[in-house]
Amino acid sequence: MAKDVIIACDFDGAEKTLAFLDQFKGKKPFVKIGMELFYSAGPDIVRELKKRGHKVFLDLKLHDIPNTVKKSMAVLSGLGADICNLHAAGTVAMMKAALEGLTRPDGTRPLLIAVTQLTSTDEESMKRDLLIDKPMAEVVKHYAMNAKLAGLDGVVCSPLEADGVHKACGKDFLTVTPGVRFADGDKGDQKRVMTPAEARKAGSDYIVVGRPITAAADPVAAYERCLKEFLED
Numbered sequence: 001m002a003k004d005v006i007i008a009c010d011f012d013g014a015e016k017t018l019a020f021l022d023q024f025k026g027k028k029p030f031v032k033i034g035m036e037l038f039y040s041a042g043p044d045i046v047r048e049l050k051k052r053g054h055k056v057f058l059d060l061k062l063h064d065i066p067n068t069v070k071k072s073m074a075v076l077s078g079l080g081a082d083i084c085n086l087h088a089a090g091t092v093a094m095m096k097a098a099l100e101g102l103t104r105p106d107g108t109r110p111l112l113i114a115v116t117q118l119t120s121t122d123e124e125s126m127k128r129d130l131l132i133d134k135p136m137a138e139v140v141k142h143y144a145m146n147a148k149l150a151g152l153d154g155v156v157c158s159p160l161e162a163d164g165v166h167k168a169c170g171k172d173f174l175t176v177t178p179g180v181r182f183a184d185g186d187k188g189d190q191k192r193v194m195t196p197a198e199a200r201k202a203g204s205d206y207i208v209v210g211r212p213i214t215a216a217a218d219p220v221a222a223y224e225r226c227l228k229e230f231l232e233d
């Protein structure tokens with residue numbers, strides 16, 4: 001399976017996003033569209049980026065009753081996204097319904113991955129707010145196994161959890177990991193970070209990188225550096 005760097009295009013509109021990507025000239029990086037960009041630019045931004053030749057991870061983290069998620073996934077699948085996601089907390093039934101919705105009439109579908117526990121949630125808040133008193137590693141592993149049971153392709157998790165997820169769900173079960181920083185870079189609000197090379201060693205299949213690329217003085221050079229560190233030994 002192809003490992004890759006996905007750029008988190010956390011911009012508040014289509015114009016800024018397209019101007020940012022125009023800097024990459026002939027290159028077509030894999031991009032992530034999150035809620036901010038999707039809610040401001042609408043579904044057209046997905047169509048436009050697909051038309052321009054990018055692969056698109058649509059990071060909208062659905063979580064609702066199975067029927068609503070199924071129908072919404074059918075809409076997202078029709079936009080041509082390559083990866084969609086949802087919250088594993090929505091249950092196995094919701095994840096199965098999502099897969100049904102995603103499957104296009106010709107049998108193809110985007111990859112579907114599940115958010116286990118958000119990296120902004122720690123054990124203390126999980127216990128206090130969610131009444132989950134198991135260790136984080138166990139919860140993440142259990143949610144990943146539920147996602148696998150439902151037929152999903154992988155999970156979004158911290159690179160620190162990638163190895164445990166692969167051990168529980170197999171090496172072909174995808175781990176898509178944000179929280180990546182260069183060794184000499186600014187951490188921003190991310191707390192538990194790894195460098196691209198560390199993420200590779202930890203077994204991440206895709207790293208999601210935002211500000212280290214989008215806020216760099218030379219975003220193209222930062223992207224190339226990320227690719228090199230993540231893909232090369």
Ligand code: C5P
Binds near residue numbers: 010119120
């Ligand atoms: O700028 P930065 O590299 O921190 O961007 C990381 C991206 O990954 C953001 O779009 C953020 O919303 C997303 N993300 C994350 N942690 C998660 C899930 C998604 O940082 N657990």
